[in-house]
Amino acid sequence: MAFVNPKKKEVQVKIVYYGPGRGGKTTNLEYIYKKFSARIKTEMVTIKTHGDRTLFFDFLPFDIGKVNGYDIKVQLYTVPGQVKYNATRRLVLRGVDGIVFVADSMMVRREKNILSIKNLQADLANYKKSIFKIPIVLQFNKVDLAEQGIPLTPVETLEKDLNSQLKTSAFKASALKGTNVVQTMKKIISMTISTIVKELK
Amino acid sequence: MSYTLGQEQLDRMEDILQQNLVDIGVRCVFLIDMAGNIIANKDNGKIKHDVYSLAALAAGNFGAVSAMAKIIGEGEFSLLFHKGKKENIHFNKINADFLLITIFSNEISLGFLRLKVGEAAEMIEKILSEITTP
Ligand SMILES: Nc1nc2c(ncn2[C@@H]2O[C@H](COP(=O)(O)OP(=O)(O)OP(=O)(O)O)[C@@H](O)[C@H]2O)c(=O)[nH]1
Ligand SMILES: [Mg+2]
Numbered sequence: 619m620a621f622v623n624p625k626k627k628e629v630q631v632k633i634v635y636y637g638p639g640r641g642g643k644t645t646n647l648e649y650i651y652k653k654f655s656a657r658i659k660t661e662m663v664t665i666k667t668h669g670d671r672t673l674f675f676d677f678l679p680f681d682i683g684k685v686n687g688y689d690i691k692v693q694l695y696t697v698p699g700q701v702k703y704n705a706t707r708r709l710v711l712r713g714v715d716g717i718v719f720v721a722d723s724m725m726v727r728r729e730k731n732i733l734s735i736k737n738l739q740a741d742l743a744n745y746k747k748s749i750f751k752i753p754i755v756l757q758f759n760k761v762d763l764a765e766q767g768i769p770l771t772p773v774e775t776l777e778k779d780l781n782s783q784l785k786t787s788a789f790k791a792s793a794l795k796g797t798n799v800v801q802t803m804k805k806i807i808s809m810t811i812s813t814i815v816k817e818l819k
Numbered sequence: 820m821s822y823t824l825g826q827e828q829l830d831r832m833e834d835i836l837q838q839n840l841v842d843i844g845v846r847c848v849f850l851i852d853m854a855g856n857i858i859a860n861k862d863n864g865k866i867k868h869d870v871y872s873l874a875a876l877a878a879g880n881f882g883a884v885s886a887m888a889k890i891i892g893e894g895e896f897s898l899l900f901h902k903g904k905k906e907n908i909h910f911n912k913i914n915a916d917f918l919l920i921t922i923f924s925n926e927i928s929l930g931f932l933r934l935k936v937g938e939a940a941e942m943i944e945k946i947l948s949e950i951t952t953p
Contacts, residue, residue: 619820619822619852619854619856620820620821620822620856621821621822621823621824621852621854621856621857621858622821622823623823623829623858624823624824624825624826624829625826625829627828629821630856630857632854632855632856660869660871660872661869662873663872663875663876665879674879674883675875675879677875677876679871679872691871693855693871693875695875698846706879706883709882709883709886710879711854712853712854712855712878712882713854713855713856714825714854715820715821746916758906766845814821817820817821818821
């Protein structure tokens, strides 16, 4: 839940990247960190295993400047996608304001995406939030793998599997190459901020 | 969803952090919510920690420790404290939604710190209870 500080004229917003294990959540944040290194003055925080899998979360603070006179401090988080980290994953969602669901476009991961979005729904319900009410953007990641002849789930199928009820924006992306990573982030930030601004009125 | 506190309440809370903790020699103290947002912070002006990262980690750490307490059948642990060679960090739960984190050196005894933190926590809780949390 965003905190509005009238004294510092500052709003802190929490955006969480959610999705199946190895889908590319951490890679999204790493790309953003590299791309905006001039603007991000602190280190990216990661809690991970030796094998580079997220164990608890990644954290990246991102100042986007002023909206209506308030400094907007966006806090980007990722969750651990692996099923066995259910308990820690849920902790990261506490107080979430906006979500990027990073789906893995690889054909072999189709079921994992569907399972993960169901999990998200349950995790949000745990905090009395609805997946249909919270700002959410989908990202179909790893589209670059098509060039290597790796079978990908067609976008229409991903839309049907994951977006038939949500009906939200979805981006085809490659977190590794940086395709649509910034666009995804901009979209979720603007959706989240406009929700907050509406509430403040 | 979002929530806010009044300027006057924030002023009062910062005064409490200053008088109860910074003035007795604490390096840095911050009030956070369980989502990892910083509500108020004060320091002795000598060190600049990355408070936003600290807040995110502190909220995560506290959440993980609370979940462990539940699993082993403890409601919650009463003392949450990490001891270093020079610096120490102390966690105090204010209520279900807020935490007070204090960073202090070995020049202050843990007993005295806990006393002062406890007093500050009580006063802050009163202020927080004046407002209806969402
Ligand atoms: N080809 C390709 N590989 C990618 C892309 N995004 C991520 N990867 C790779 O996929 C693997 C997993 O990426 P991560 O970003 O660690 O995945 P994650 O979602 O954070 O995984 P967990 O932390 O386990 O939940 C890494 O080897 C990445 O390099 C992409 O767009 N294209
Ligand atoms: Mg990861």
